[in-house]
Amino acid sequence: MVAKRNVDPATVAVVDRVTTANGELVLRRSGGHFEIVSNGTFLMDTRDGASERLLVDAAVDTLTNPAPRTGLRVLVGGLGVGFSLGAALARPEVGAVAVVEREAPVIAWQRGPLAPFSGHALDDPRVALVHRDLVEWAFEDGDAGAYDALCLDIDNGPDWTVTESNTSLYGAAGLRALRAKLAPGGVLAVWSAAASPAFEARLAEVFGDVAVREVPVRVPRGVPDVVFLAR
Ligand SMILES: C[S@@+](CC[C@H](N)C(=O)[O-])C[C@H]1O[C@@H](n2cnc3c(N)ncnc32)[C@H](O)[C@@H]1O
Structure with missing residues (x-):
């Protein structure tokens, strides 16, 4: 974003x-x-996408270092223009990707003019498209331990959500719910347009191990994009 x-x-x-x-x-x-x-x-927009790709690449790097792994199960949420989804499919370590998107028009656009920006990812047999609200999914009991990586970019960041209903995902209860979806050793990656010391502290409380990656933006005087990694 x-x-x-x-x-x-x-x-x-x-x-x-x-x-x-x-x-x-x-x-x-x-x-x-x-x-x-x-x-x-x-x-x-479709102009850059460096930090949206890093969201996935950093998560996969975390899981495959030092020991190589294959068949990783990755969840990408949401779809946007498809940069993060395309990045997941570009990694040979990834065996299956679930992409969760709430908005039907975004899915329709990805089947149309935005398809080249994900490398036509929705046609890839490794992809399962889940048309639903990620926050509702997170708080449900299903899919416990189902994913090696959750790569989340549904808002401008934990402190600036697109809709009020997304806010609960970034609180302690939301983070615990996300942790429950991860397999042992799994990683949560969260995109943000700005640093958030309070969110970083909450991640550390719930997960223990937290790393932060910054990506400079092309906008003059813009603050770096941020990817939080927790496991
Ligand atoms: C900034 S875009 C994602 C950008 C994406 N990382 C990329 O590479 O293009 C945010 C996406 O999340 C979706 N979204 C927002 N809230 C959501 C929710 N609660 N559940 C699922 N998708 C959501 C939006 O419709 C939008 O497609």
């Missing part, structure tokens, strides 16, 4: 505009690139 971006309105065309249960979603095109806007807030 990208929180801030300067876009020249003269070069932007609306490709699709949909009202969902969670508000308005717009897909815009600017030159050869696309942007997703949620309730007037910039959500994601």
Whole structure:
């Protein structure tokens, strides 16, 4: 996700505009690139994706260092423009990917103009598309120990959620619920547009071992994107 971006309105065309249960979603095109806007807030675009790929790569690196592993089961949430999903499929260590997305238009766009940005990932037999709310899934009892990595990018970060209903995922109860979905030794990776010392402390309380990776952004004077890794 990208929180801030300067876009020249003269070069932007609306490709699709949909009202969902969670508000308005717009897909815009600017030159050869696309942007997703949620309730007037910039959500994601196709220009860079370095930190969205790192979200997955850092999790897989954590699981495969020092001992190599294969057949890893990875959950990616949400779909966005598909950079994180594409990164998961690009790793030979990954055997299966579940991608959880709440918004039907985002899935439709990924089957259309956004498909090249994930490498047409939804056509890959290793991918299971789960069209549902990730937060509701997290608090349910099923899927205990089912994943080696949970790679989550559904908000601008733990302190700036896209919808109020997402907030509970980042509290202690949400983190405990996520931990229960992980296999022994599994890793939780969380994307954020900014550092969050309070969230980092909560992760340490629930998981014990926490690392933070920063990725510089291209926006002038923008703060680095952050990937939290906990196990
Ligand atoms: C910033 S985008 C993800 C970007 C993605 N990492 C990529 O590489 O393009 C956030 C996505 O999460 C989805 N989302 C937001 N809240 C969600 C929820 N509670 N459950 C599932 N998906 C959610 C949004 O619809 C959006 O597609």
